[in-house]
Amino acid sequence: MKGSLESGSRLLLLLVVSNLLLCQGVVSTPVCPNGPGNCQVSLRDLFDRAVMVSHYIHDLSSEMFNEFDKRYAQGKGFITMALNSCHTSSLPTPEDKEQAQQTHHEVLMSLILGLLRSWNDPLYHLVTEVRGMKGAPDAILSRAIEIEEENKRLLEGMEMIFGQVIPGAKETEPYPVWSGLPSLQTKDEDARYSAFYNLLHCLRRDSSKIDTYLKLLNCRIIYNNNC
Amino acid sequence: MKENAASRVVFILLLFLSVSLLNGQSPPEKPKLVKCRSPGKETFTCWWEPGADGGLPTNYTLTYHKEGETLIHECPDYKTGGPNSCYFSKKHTSIWKMYVITVNAINQMGISSSDPLYVDVTYIVEPEPPANLTLELKHPEDRKPYLWIKWSPPTMTDVKSGWFIIQYEIRLKPEKATDWETHFTPKQTQLKIFNLYPGQKYLVQIRCKPDHGYWSEWSPESSIQIPNDFPVKDTSMWIFVAILSAVICLIMVWAVALKGYSMVTCILPPVPGPKIKGFDVHLLEKGKSEELLRALESQDFPPTSDCEDLLMEFIEVDDCEDQQLMPRPSKEHTEQGVKPMHLDLDSDSGRGSCDSPSLLSEKCDEPQAHPSKFHTPEGPEKLENPETNLTCLQAPQSTSGEGKIPYFLANGPKSSTWPFPQPPSLYSPRYSYHNIADVCELALGMAGTTATSLDQTDQHALKASKTIETGREGKATKQRESEGCSSKPDQDTVWPRPQDKTPLISAKPLEYVEIHKVSQDGVLALFPKQNEKFGAPEASKEYSKVSRVTDSNILVLVPDPQAQNLTLLEEPAKKAPPALP
Numbered sequence: 001m002k003g004s005l006e007s008g009s010r011l012l013l014l015l016v017v018s019n020l021l022l023c024q025g026v027v028s029t030p031v032c033p034n035g036p037g038n039c040q041v042s043l044r045d046l047f048d049r050a051v052m053v054s055h056y057i058h059d060l061s062s063e064m065f066n067e068f069d070k071r072y073a074q075g076k077g078f079i080t081m082a083l084n085s086c087h088t089s090s091l092p093t094p095e096d097k098e099q100a101q102q103t104h105h106e107v108l109m110s111l112i113l114g115l116l117r118s119w120n121d122p123l124y125h126l127v128t129e130v131r132g133m134k135g136a137p138d139a140i141l142s143r144a145i146e147i148e149e150e151n152k153r154l155l156e157g158m159e160m161i162f163g164q165v166i167p168g169a170k171e172t173e174p175y176p177v178w179s180g181l182p183s184l185q186t187k188d189e190d191a192r193y194s195a196f197y198n199l200l201h202c203l204r205r206d207s208s209k210i211d212t213y214l215k216l217l218n219c220r221i222i223y224n225n226n227c
Numbered sequence: 228m229k230e231n232a233a234s235r236v237v238f239i240l241l242l243f244l245s246v247s248l249l250n251g252q253s254p255p256e257k258p259k260l261v262k263c264r265s266p267g268k269e270t271f272t273c274w275w276e277p278g279a280d281g282g283l284p285t286n287y288t289l290t291y292h293k294e295g296e297t298l299i300h301e302c303p304d305y306k307t308g309g310p311n312s313c314y315f316s317k318k319h320t321s322i323w324k325m326y327v328i329t330v331n332a333i334n335q336m337g338i339s340s341s342d343p344l345y346v347d348v349t350y351i352v353e354p355e356p357p358a359n360l361t362l363e364l365k366h367p368e369d370r371k372p373y374l375w376i377k378w379s380p381p382t383m384t385d386v387k388s389g390w391f392i393i394q395y396e397i398r399l400k401p402e403k404a405t406d407w408e409t410h411f412t413p414k415q416t417q418l419k420i421f422n423l424y425p426g427q428k429y430l431v432q433i434r435c436k437p438d439h440g441y442w443s444e445w446s447p448e449s450s451i452q453i454p455n456d457f458p459v460k461d462t463s464m465w466i467f468v469a470i471l472s473a474v475i476c477l478i479m480v481w482a483v484a485l486k487g488y489s490m491v492t493c494i495l496p497p498v499p500g501p502k503i504k505g506f507d508v509h510l511l512e513k514g515k516s517e518e519l520l521r522a523l524e525s526q527d528f529p530p531t532s533d534c535e536d537l538l539m540e541f542i543e544v545d546d547c548e549d550q551q552l553m554p555r556p557s558k559e560h561t562e563q564g565v566k567p568m569h570l571d572l573d574s575d576s577g578r579g580s581c582d583s584p585s586l587l588s589e590k591c592d593e594p595q596a597h598p599s600k601f602h603t604p605e606g607p608e609k610l611e612n613p614e615t616n617l618t619c620l621q622a623p624q625s626t627s628g629e630g631k632i633p634y635f636l637a638n639g640p641k642s643s644t645w646p647f648p649q650p651p652s653l654y655s656p657r658y659s660y661h662n663i664a665d666v667c668e669l670a671l672g673m674a675g676t677t678a679t680s681l682d683q684t685d686q687h688a689l690k691a692s693k694t695i696e697t698g699r700e701g702k703a704t705k706q707r708e709s710e711g712c713s714s715k716p717d718q719d720t721v722w723p724r725p726q727d728k729t730p731l732i733s734a735k736p737l738e739y740v741e742i743h744k745v746s747q748d749g750v751l752a753l754f755p756k757q758n759e760k761f762g763a764p765e766a767s768k769e770y771s772k773v774s775r776v777t778d779s780n781i782l783v784l785v786p787d788p789q790a791q792n793l794t795l796l797e798e799p800a801k802k803a804p805p806a807l808p
Contacts, residue, residue, distance in 0.1 A: 096321055096322050
């Protein structure tokens with residue numbers, strides 16, 4: 001009897017340890033790895049907030065793109081020019097669910113941060129240039145302004161999340177730089193509208209990427225893949 | 228030669244064409260890509276519309292290339308999606324990448340290609356309707372009954388990992404109704420519906436939507452029959468409560484109407500006003516002070532009709548400030564002069580009256596303190612001495628047998644409690660004085676005046692004396708005073724007092740009067756001693772303030788500093804007989 005009990009408990013211990021070892025890919029993060037003193041907002045709240053903001057940014061981007069397409073791009077075939085035009089295409093972002101699920105959360109988070117950072121500059125110029133665009137409808141301009149603000153907010157939140165999930169890691173990886181300003185300012189109206197179209201198209205896509213990755217991470221880290 | 232060959236070929240082609248034209252055959256018309264949809268952001272399907280086939284059997288092929296690639300692929304699966312469709316499996320699906328898709332129609336005569344369609348899977352997400360919709364009626368005990376709707380996420384959506392975020396919308400209506408009742412749920416896969424109509428058949432449908440994408444189709448209708456006896460306790464209970472409260476209201480209204488005032492008085496009894504026993508307001512209003520006083524008299528008073536006896540008492544006159552006699556809201560008194568008297572009566576315990584009657588009652592039980600204590604301007608402390616010297620006002624002792632001459636001391640005001648400034652000429656600030664505890668009608672007259680002096684404002688005294696002079700009111704006040712003087716100070720303790728009191732300073736030289744007589748009305752007729760003139764004894768219309776009583780039978784009076792009072796004194800005095808025992 002005793003012997004079986006002992007062996008049973010040993011087996012249990014073995015199972016537990018093996019589980020821990022096997023579950024490397026899934027991180028059940030301690031809420032405050034740096035100690036309770038450093039945590040002011042719980043990780044769950046940070047993620048909730050980040051997901052809300054990223055969802056909002058993607059909604060705004062989609063609406064803005066659709067507005068622009070309706071007003072300036074009908075029958076112009078701008079889409080053909082928009083292929084391969086995103087400045088962030090150099091980032092190795094996962095392209096489907098399997099790839100995303102196999103990507104480690106650290107990598108995913110640094111990708112998100114890279115995307116957010118690389119859009120700071122283009123968003124700023126987008127607002128300036130849309131203002132200068134003749135007859136720019138308020139629907140586009142107001143959304144551009146809003147997106148620029150929310151992007152900054154999301155970047156802040158992501159940096160906080162990153163600091164909590166991967167403590168000690170200093171995220172200083174380079175991010176893609178946008179160099180499309182001259183094309184936004186060109187005299188040729190068609191060329192200019194085409195440049196705007198590209199920018200809005202890429203913005204919609206990248207905001208979708210950020211939103212999807214964040215929602216994935218949220219379910220993985222906070223809800224343990226049980227959303 | 229060559230020319231001949233070329234022209235021959237052209238001729239043959241033209242022949243061919245004309246032959247086919249004659250047959251009605253032509254290359255196919257351009258097909259048209261209708262839409263592409265992804266049910267779960269992992270696969271997608273595209274559908275096209277074929278054009279005219281040109282009379283010949285036509286094949287359709289779908290070709291595509293991805294953004295950033297040059298390689299052209301052909302559709303991997305033409306079957307799964309149904310006719311004229313192309314299904315892209317997981318292997319062939321990439322998100323965030325533009326697909327350039329073209330459909331080609333090929334027949335014998337030629338090939339026609341559709342316009343390319345640029346597709347990004349991210350933006351073509353449309354899920355299937357939710358699955359496994361179940362309806363269940365539940366009525367747990369002690370709780371409201373409800374319809375429990377359950378479902379599961381649509382197929383091909385990975386919700387658990389967070390790849391696919393989904394929202395649901397349910398709508399239901401009774402079978403015959405036209406409007407749907409819709410409910411939106413952000414995440415959960417169940418819903419409870421309350422407030423259903425019994426005996427109805429309900430139809431339920433559900434659909435869903437991804438976080439960014441298109442709404443699904445409505446699921447097929449599910450129906451459920453609510454049994455006739457389905458308890459809708461809630462409403463019936465409320466109806467019952469409403470009827471009950473309505474009935475109660477009616478009863479109350481009826482009762483109020485019938486009983487009216489008596490009910491109100493029953494619920495809210497009127498607050499009793501202050502009353503003096505035996506004091507009839509109406510008599511006062513009528514101005515019949517005699518009757519009023521008689522009424523007062525009839526309450527248990529020590530026999531005061533017999534005022535031949537002179538009561539000699541030591542009374543320490545405490546120069547309470549005007550506050551004492553100040554407007555205490557007395558309903559019964561409309562005349563000013565009356566007020567001080569009345570107030571005095573109420574607070575008649577001399578010192579105690581200065582502050583509050585309650586204090587007096589407390590102090591009555593205290594052992595007698597050192598009588599020679601000077602009264603400092605601090606009110607409560609002052610109280611103690613005189614209080615102790617007083618026997619309880621509330622417990623009148625009969626001193627009818629004894630002759631007591633009330634001894635009045637004029638004292639300075641109690642500056643602490645009373646705001647009215649004292650005329651310094653009149654009073655020495657250091658003396659406290661008591662109202663006459665028990666003074667018979669003899670004292671009453673004095674008391675009347677003394678009370679006014681007790682009042683410690685010239686004005687009040689003046690007024691009081693004025694009113695007293697007028698006669699009737701004076702009587703009234705005197706009567707009141709007698710009432711107040713029901714209790715008697717302890718003679719023993721009282722007596723040593725005047726000696727103990729050191730500076731018995733009065734502003735004016737003392738004038739002595741002799742008591743002439745005490746009339747039935749309780750008026751003390753006095754003769755100023757120093758006055759040489761002796762006239763016929765007048766009626767009890769002469770009043771003066773009693774300064775002190777000496778040798779147990781001499782009343783020391785102080786003329787009122789007011790001119791009028793002085794004149795009173797200066798009138799021909801009457802010789803007062805010696806104090807009666």
